[in-house]
Amino acid sequence: MRISKRIRYLIGVTAVAGAFVLLVRDPVPSLPAGSDVQASNDVRAGLSARQGDNGVPPATGATLPGDDARPATEEAAAMGAQMTDIASAYAENARYPDYAKPLNANDWSLLHPQALVPRKAALANAPGLSATVVLDRYILDRNLDQPVQVQLTTEPGTGGSVSVNRVTVWLQQSGKRSAVLTLAGTGQSFQGVLPASSLRSVPPGETAVVAQLELSNGERSNVNAMVRLYEPEARLVRLGDTRVDGADLVIPASFEVSRPGHFLVAANLFDAAGNAPVSHLTAELALSPENRSGLLKVHAVTLRAKRAAGPYVLKDFDITRMPDAPGDLTGFGSAAVESFAVRGFPLDSYSHEPYQDPEAAEKLAFLKKLAAGKERP
Numbered sequence: 229m230r231i232s233k234r235i236r237y238l239i240g241v242t243a244v245a246g247a248f249v250l251l252v253r254d255p256v257p258s259l260p261a262g263s264d265v266q267a268s269n270d271v272r273a274g275l276s277a278r279q280g281d282n283g284v285p286p287a288t289g290a291t292l293p294g295d296d297a298r299p300a301t302e303e304a305a306a307m308g309a310q311m312t313d314i315a316s317a318y319a320e321n322a323r324y325p326d327y328a329k330p331l332n333a334n335d336w337s338l339l340h341p342q343a344l345v346p347r348k349a350a351l352a353n354a355p356g357l358s359a360t361v362v363l364d365r366y367i368l369d370r371n372l373d374q375p376v377q378v379q380l381t382t383e384p385g386t387g388g389s390v391s392v393n394r395v396t397v398w399l400q401q402s403g404k405r406s407a408v409l410t411l412a413g414t415g416q417s418f419q420g421v422l423p424a425s426s427l428r429s430v431p432p433g434e435t436a437v438v439a440q441l442e443l444s445n446g447e448r449s450n451v452n453a454m455v456r457l458y459e460p461e462a463r464l465v466r467l468g469d470t471r472v473d474g475a476d477l478v479i480p481a482s483f484e485v486s487r488p489g490h491f492l493v494a495a496n497l498f499d500a501a502g503n504a505p506v507s508h509l510t511a512e513l514a515l516s517p518e519n520r521s522g523l524l525k526v527h528a529v530t531l532r533a534k535r536a537a538g539p540y541v542l543k544d545f546d547i548t549r550m551p552d553a554p555g556d557l558t559g560f561g562s563a564a565v566e567s568f569a570v571r572g573f574p575l576d577s578y579s580h581e582p583y584q585d586p587e588a589a590e591k592l593a594f595l596k597k598l599a600a601g602k603e604r605p
Contacts, residue, residue, distance in 0.1 A: 325583050328526040330533055331496055331505035338508045339496065341546035342367040344453060348381060351441070351449045354390040356383040361397075361439050361453035369562040370427040370457050377419040378411060378439045378451070392418075394442040399426055399457075401435040411439075432457045461487040461549050462515055462561035467542065470571045475579045477531065479509075479524040479542070479570060487559060488516035489549040496544040497526060497570065499536050506536045528578035538572010 324330060331338060344366040348358045362377040378395045395418040399406040406426040411418035422437075436452045443449060468480030481493070491513050497506045507530045513522035524542075531537070547561030 323583060324530050324533075325527050325585070327510050327524075328507045328530045330530050331508045333505055335505070335508070339505070339544060341365070341494065341544055344455065346379075347453065349451045351443075351451075353447045353449055354443055354445070357381070357390055357392075358383070359392075359439065359441060359449075359451045361437055361451055363437065363453060363455060365455075367456045367458060367560055368427060369460050369560075370432060371424050371460065372427075372562065373424050374422045374427065375419070376409075376411070376422050376437065377417060378441070380416045380418075382416075391415075391444045392441045393444055395439055396442075397422065397437060397439045399430050399435050400438050400452075401430045401433065404430045406430055427457055430457065432459055458560045459486075460547075460562045461485070461489070461559040462491055462547055464493070464545060464547065464561070464563040466564075467568045467570065468521075470573075472573050472577050473525075475528045475581055475583070477526040477528070477573065477578070479526070481522055481524055483515055483520045483522070483561070485515045485517050485520050487549065489514075489552060489559065491515050491561065492546075492548045492550060493522065493524070493561075494546040495524070495542050498541045498543065499534075500539040500541050500569070503541070504534075504536070506531070506534045506540065509542075527583050528575065528580075529583050531578070532575055535575075536572070537575050538570065540570040540572055541567050542570050543567035 333339075337343070342365045344363050346360045346362050348360045351357045351359060358381045360379045360381070362379055364375060368374055376397055378397070380392055395411045395413070396408050397411060397420070398408045399422070406422075406429045409420050409422060409426065411420040413419055433456065435455055435457050437455055438450055438452045441449045441451070463484045464481055465484055466482050468482065470480075471478050492510065493513055494508065494510045496508055498504065499506055507526050509524050509526060511522060511524050515522065543566060545563040547563070549559030549561065551558055
């Protein structure tokens with residue numbers, strides 16, 4: 229079962245916590261300088277309580293059995309509290325199926341799939357001025373127009389004596405270059421749309437989006453952002469009529485497929501009225517030119533938790549073909565439109581059984597035992 233990154237982190241902490249609990253339960257006291265192996269064994273066995281083998285008291289500062297009992301107890305209690313928090317977080321996550329986790333406004337990585345992290349670059353010939361190339365995604369479909377922006381930042385106290393009069397952009401890869409596009413704007417922001425024809429004029433693969441800034445002092449400066457152009461191997465073209473199936477809202481999806489394979493399809497569901505995030509949907513689909521459809525689902529436990537009966541909007545698509553064999557490259561897909569409307573149903577239309585995952589229940593029981601100190605990792 230796939231679980232969220234936060235829970236994978238917490239489970240990792242559990243392993244570390246378990247090792248620490250073992251140390252707390254069986255502490256090894258430190259020994260004075262010069263103690264030999266036999267002295268160490270004697271101390272662990274509790275035979276050398278207050279003096280060494282020669283009758284001389286141990287060196288000042290030596291840790292003796294019982295001296296660290298209180299810290300060990302406090303640390304064990306703190307570890308138990310941490311394990312309780314881990315178990316509680318896991319229990320909350322396990323209430324929802326992997327295919328329809330609740331989506332929140334602060335889930336940045338889910339709300340911005342395949343995001344290009346902006347990189348601000350200082351302009352050497354314009355002190356105090358920086359520029360950033362901004363695109364919606366790092367991985368770009370060569371068949372879709374792509375919005376692009378260049379944002380300027382003037383550092384405080386630099387005077388801002390140099391400004392930008394004009395910005396042009398193009399794509400460049402291995403000596404090949406697309407047509408030049410002039411961006412609209414003045415001051416701190418310039419924007420435009422790279423047409424699909426420009427994206428198709430260079431081969432798929434890693435490509436630089438180059439922005440050239442013409443400065444008020446007559447000089448020019450270039451900044452760029454690296455993207456990856458791809459030819460889609462599957463494209464989501466339409467959604468069918470939604471329906472209720474027990475505790476699930478079922479959303480049929482149809483694709484155009486150029487290469488068969490196992491695709492991971494992810495998207496975000498929003499409430500159409502207020503655009504509030506509802507759920508992050510995922511589905512693993514075996515698609516081919518002969519089998520071009522699959523189902524996305526949302527469990528009622530997620531819809532009820534969000535109090536979202538619909539209608540909805542489905543967007544932020546992330547479609548990936550998983551490699552079939554070692555050495556095979558990951559493939560990508562896209563959606564024909566930015567968003568699709570999804571019909572909703574009253575929340576009492578769904579059955580009321582909670583979502584259950586036996587494997588998750590076993591893991592949760594183990595975490596609760598760790599928290600209660602009834603299980604040694």
